[in-house]
Amino acid sequence: MVLQWDNEIGPILISSYPESLKITNNLLTQIYGSHRGVSSSLEPGFSSLTLKNNKVVSFFSGLGEKHIEVENYIVALLLRRDERINNYREILNKIAANILSNIENDEYKNLIPQLYQDLTSV
Numbered sequence: 038m039v040l041q042w043d044n045e046i047g048p049i050l051i052s053s054y055p056e057s058l059k060i061t062n063n064l065l066t067q068i069y070g071s072h073r074g075v076s077s078s079l080e081p082g083f084s085s086l087t088l089k090n091n092k093v094v095s096f097f098s099g100l101g102e103k104h105i106e107v108e109n110y111i112v113a114l115l116l117r118r119d120e121r122i123n124n125y126r127e128i129l130n131k132i133a134a135n136i137l138s139n140i141e142n143d144e145y146k147n148l149i150p151q152l153y154q155d156l157t158s159v
Contacts, residue, residue: 039136039145040065040111042073051110051140054149058115064093068113072097081105083129085122092116094125096133106137114156124159131155 038053038060048065071084072095081099085092095113098105112133114125132152139145 038113038115039140040068040113042069042109042111052146052149054153060115064088068093068095068111071095072111079103083126087118091118092120092122094122094129096129098133098137106134107140110137110140112136125156128156128159 038058039051041049041051043049048062048069050060050065053060067086067088068084071086071093072078072082079100080103081097083094083096085094093113093115095111098107098110098112100108112129114129114132116122116125132155135148135152136145139148
């Protein structure tokens with residue numbers, strides 16, 4: 038999933054795949070909060086969450102001078118509870134780079150199905 042933060046609205050789901058995925062506003066807020074909530078860091082980086090039924094590993098593009106490609110975006114993978122987060126960091130790095138470098142021209146929408154297929158090899 039791809040999300041962005043809006044200071045007036047809060048989290049905005051930009052894209053999710055598969056499209057049948059049920060994403061709540063609460064989950065989006067938790068994901069964003071895992072990057073910005075406690076430390077208020079502006080730097081890009083990874084984060085993870087362990088939830089009741091799932092795990093999430095995500096990459097934040099950063100804010101300000103140190104952002105990567107575009108500011109204030111998060112690319113996240115929703116995992117099963119039994120999956121190991123560390124197994125997904127490398128592929129998430131590739132996925133995030135592809136999505137973030139194509140977010141402004143909307144080309145990322147065409148890339149997401151193939152990037153999703155790449156996850157099956159993990």
